Amino acid sequence: MPLTELLVLLLVVVALWTVQTTIMRAAVGLALTSVMLTLLLFHMGAPLAAVFELSVCAGLITVLFFSTIGMTRPLDAAGVVRERKALSKRFHPAFAVCAVVGVMLWGSGYVLEIAPPQGDSPAVRDVLWGVRQLDLVGQILVMFVGVFGVVILFKERKKEEVAP
């Protein structure tokens, strides 16, 4: 099987496993999905995006998910059994829904008409720093807002915990 088909298949299989399993396994599945996407991005010729995907999505976001799961109370044995039953009932139709959507998209018969690209593609740094500077400003602003939001959230909780 060619590499592209194999990577796409693995990506879809891991993604479908992620949505129907328990929360802890879903966090691991999400990291695995990111790893598969990273391999696909490398294969498609986007190494910088692939490195970002691997370090941030498979690394940082997984740590965030594990921390959040760790801060919430674990279920007791009966709760785990109940949750698994509810999960299988709720999420098994996901396979059917995804299969229907996949077959519809595959069989849509849409023919892509695209002109072959002209000239060489510019370097990523030229695009990032030369063409999309406003994106960088937006990213910095969003990061500030995010940090501010997290600080406010945890500050308020600290006050609540101290209060009698």
Add this chain to the structure above:
Amino acid sequence: MSPNVWIEHYRLISTASGVLFTAGLYCIFASHNLIRVLVGIEMLTKSVTLMLALAGALTGRMATAEAFIITLIVMEVVAIAVATGLVVGIFKHHGSARVKHVKAMKG
């Protein structure tokens, strides 16, 4: 790889992206747990990342696609960081991270 190679694969990759998007939406709407809703949102961004990379590969403008993907990843991680903080806050307040507690916040 030349863009012509990806023209042969666009149907496969766009179908995979559509399946990922559907799985993410299903996860969001069928979940009773807020952490699982975040997993669904993550799945949606994976789908968009894949489509951006495909568009870049098809048009031969992968550098532009990479710039967009990097922006998307930065937005995604900030959104997830704030959202996980909110989930922990909701858990501390209600004692569980169920979606019904957030629904109850409506006026």
